[in-house]
Amino acid sequence: MYKNSMRLEFPASSDNERFARTVAAAFILELDPTVDQLSEIKTAVSEAVTNSIIHGYDNEYGSVTMEGSIFDDTVEFVISDDGAGISDIRRAREPLFTGKPEMERSGMGFTIMEAFMDSVEVESEVGKGTRVTMSKRISG
Amino acid sequence: MELYLSGKYRALVVRVAGELDHHAAAGIKESVDREMARTGAVNIAFDLGAVTFMDSSGIGMIMGRSKITSALGGRVIVYGASDNIKRIISMSGLNRLVTVAESLEDGLKEAVCNV
Ligand SMILES: Nc1ncnc2c1ncn2[C@@H]1O[C@H](COP(=O)(O)OP(=O)(O)OP(=O)(O)O)[C@@H](O)[C@H]1O
Ligand SMILES: [Mg+2]
Numbered sequence: 001m002y003k004n005s006m007r008l009e010f011p012a013s014s015d016n017e018r019f020a021r022t023v024a025a026a027f028i029l030e031l032d033p034t035v036d037q038l039s040e041i042k043t044a045v046s047e048a049v050t051n052s053i054i055h056g057y058d059n060e061y062g063s064v065t066m067e068g069s070i071f072d073d074t075v076e077f078v079i080s081d082d083g084a085g086i087s088d089i090r091r092a093r094e095p096l097f098t099g100k101p102e103m104e105r106s107g108m109g110f111t112i113m114e115a116f117m118d119s120v121e122v123e124s125e126v127g128k129g130t131r132v133t134m135s136k137r138i139s140g
Numbered sequence: 141m142e143l144y145l146s147g148k149y150r151a152l153v154v155r156v157a158g159e160l161d162h163h164a165a166a167g168i169k170e171s172v173d174r175e176m177a178r179t180g181a182v183n184i185a186f187d188l189g190a191v192t193f194m195d196s197s198g199i200g201m202i203m204g205r206s207k208i209t210s211a212l213g214g215r216v217i218v219y220g221a222s223d224n225i226k227r228i229i230s231m232s233g234l235n236r237l238v239t240v241a242e243s244l245e246d247g248l249k250e251a252v253c254n255v
Contacts, residue, residue: 106234
């Protein structure tokens, strides 16, 4: 029963999107992922982190946390913010729904996370923040 | 990113390189919109051949540009995308709004001749 974990906290600025997904990719390397699995994990993490920056903090000051854990051949990432929160999580997760149509968002972030990870859980409270937990089994 | 005009097709060709996320999309959007206004192009062709990563921010950026070309009676062409990028393009339905092709020539043939 092998286990590893990490925690990363960074300011909500758009250049940290790349930083976070690169760290996520490095963290799962020990599981020997395929190129496609790496790309899927990077994309899903990027979606969650970008959401915290754009929607959680409205591109203003704030802090985003990414926690990763590995248990056997499964990786879990938790991305959380203390931002605006989501009032209707079910609607937010619908494909093509966006709360910011004026910003040229496609409303595909959650749909992509769901497609690329095995499970995606969203907890949120308006005015408190949002926490997205997603996991994926990596088998070579 | 590199931009050039194909005068014959009134198309702005945009060669994107590296990672197309929210951070990068903002800069691309600005340059493309400025060049569209300056050159009078009506079509935009995105060369994604050198894009190593793209997420929904890239989809949104391209969708936004296709609104601009539609208003001008033109079209957006996307070509050279990797399989991973093609996957999110079809998941989002972007392939129904823009012409997805293997090469610039194919894309222009398909899109511009039909406009
Ligand atoms: N961390 C968050 N804080 C507050 N609201 C959020 C958060 N994450 C998502 N949301 C809400 O859920 C909606 C849907 O998110 P999703 O990522 O699916 O689409 P989007 O971000 O609007 O567009 P895209 O991801 O395609 O650029 C957002 O528009 C926003 O209203
Ligand atoms: Mg999003």
